[in-house]
Amino acid sequence: MALNNDSGPDRPTGPLAGVRVIDLTINVLGPVSTQILGDMGADVIKVEAPHGDDMRRIGPSRSDGMSAFFLNMNRNKRSIVLDLKQSDDRKTLHELVGTADVFVHSMRPSAAARLELDYKKLSRESSRLIYASAGGYRNDSSRRDWPAFDDVIQAASGLAAMNRLGGEPRYLPTVICDKLCGYILASSVAMALYARERTGVGQEVHVAMMDAMVGFNMIEHLWGGVLDQPELGIGYGRLMTPHRRPYKTRDSYISLLAVTNDQWRRLFVAINRPELAEDPRYSRLEARVKNIDELYGIISDAIESDTTSAWLERLTAADIPNGPVEDFQDVFHDQYLTENGFFRRFQHPTEGKIVSMAPFASFSKTAASVHRFPPKLGQHTSEIVEELAARREKRSPP
Template sequence: MLDLLKGVRVVELTTIVLGPMAGQMLGDFGAEVVKVEAPNGDLARYVDPRSKAGASSMFANNNRNKKSIALDLKTEEGRAILLKLVDGADVFLHNMRLQAVERLGFGPAALRARNPKLVYCSAIGFGSDGPYAARPAYDDVIQAASGIARLPTYTGNDPSYVPGVIADKIAALYAANAISAALVGRERTGTGCEIEVPMFEVMTSFVMTEHMAAASFDEAAPAGYQRLLNRHRRPFPTSDGWIAVLPYTERHWRKTFEELGRADVVAQPWFGDATDRSRHVGEMYEVLGQEMPKRSTGDWIATFERLDVPHSRVSGLDDLLNDPHLQAVGFFEPTDDLESRVRSVPQPVRFRTSPSGPDRRAPELGEDGPALLTELGYGADAIRELEDRGVLGRGTRQQTEDV
């Protein structure tokens, strides 16, 4: 944990991945992040695999450096406690549907009227000004809506999802970045602001940055960056595995084809011009695909290392756990004392000259509730009464929803 955002309090009313990952990034940078959960807890707590103590890997890897308070927000007392937390907060982050957050009384107008310095961030599915605003949104839905799932069809395959929660995680990066910028802006102006991070628009931006292509200049032109959509652009099979290789400059391509004994390609009249060469990139990829199976992956790695041509072994998930570079930088070392935890996914950005300390493990459900209420002025008897009545939750309860 760093101390770059020390003194900033974030009240996070989020679940699953998008909001929790954004909040964790702020916590990694030193903010005090108070995660507000329902009495049953964030659904991600119950996703397998879990440790012997019942802790979920998904929850642990998206909720370090946070405190947890479990509140029944269907009760007047629970809502009152959340409002008191927000009164002393710098940031409010939620990923609820806008209608739901407004029904609870936690919309941006209401909270910023109480706390004008508040940075209010809604991490939602679709922008509030459009016709899709009320739709439920999950990662697969956003991958489909934003074009991600359709991209494989341009290379002759069926639509497919990226096998990861890519839309949630990319939107989380945008949210954390926007919140950080808003905090800097508040230092200059003295007032907070309202931020909306819609997954659909975020992922459309993510997809179309390169794929606008000719459509950037001609309304009648089709979208699509052809180098990326070429069916020959893919990891290539070797004699014993797979390799990725990307000759990018003329020098890269020339050295590669000379190594392959394919002077015929270098001799083509289009080879020496970058624009013409880009029009023939599919042909060059096809040549690579013909040649790669003739040697082993290790041989090609040594060859491309010698030629200084961009390349990589095609790693599997288990390969990453044993990757020599990641081992050398201590990437998967545990960052908390969670029972049975032998590896964790860390904050990958390194601030070389900023002081840092140990991370705080992902919290147990509601473990910080009594301490937070004490800060807000509640006495011990009042806290016990709230616990007895179920307004203040503590400990993991049985989860009955599908996860």
């Protein structure tokens, strides 16, 4: 592991090493995005108000302002406290942005303009700056300043209605909009940096959560809408059926999925119903889609006849994709994740033993790394201010 607990943080090794990011984001979307950039080697400076990011106070903690939620989204960053209500601190932020390759914020456009942190102004000061932001809606729309959180976008994008339970729409029990849009923002920043390498010029990057989630949800569900004939139906039937769920076995639950004709034939043999492969209702993909409720019901009845371990063995032997249904406690001790060192344990200098998840992407020559512990509020304020002073002194004429 790149983090050295004895001698302090190692130098970042990822593909973005040498890139500086000024991070003026809070909550989930922005911090997830900038943590990815930090994992990839960027020097991420997290700018916080005097009270800090609210996520510092959500979840279990050993000390104030260092909650589990915050620790999980803010590694590989340095923290500086600036009160943007004070003119001197606003000047410090502007000076910091002047040293950066990337500026990321999660403010509404009107708030960014009031603080003179809008793209029009900052791009005049640095034509190479990548100016990145995310919000509920597009910056050029009538909803540009509407507030938006994960629940709001889950509802507006159709996700909550699609995820019905007993006829009632419900939210997914995860902040999927924030996290997915954070990943999109991070990848968009990386693409903008690549474009700058070719052109020498920065640009503005904006991710609208509503657009991103509708695009995400509708890849398979736009259906008849793709042909501009929504009357043919919106929604992929195989995914919408209530029978699409983990199968109950004699002692627990199992997941399995057959997709190709060959996989279905092998599955029919595994459940002792080989004749179904010749049934015109189930022999071809198009027919299976039309009769998916009945087909899933047949599979469900068969799976309930034996134990999970017996089905795992039988389905694996038949080369049918399958797996057990694990809860979060199971996942935390999962054999595959343990083999690959996904959950990594460190001794934080103030918080004691903490567990961090490994970066999701691997690179053969520029490995991502965890090289900085999640910071205490304002932990690096003096260090960063001294760097700015040294930079000013270096640039001033003798």
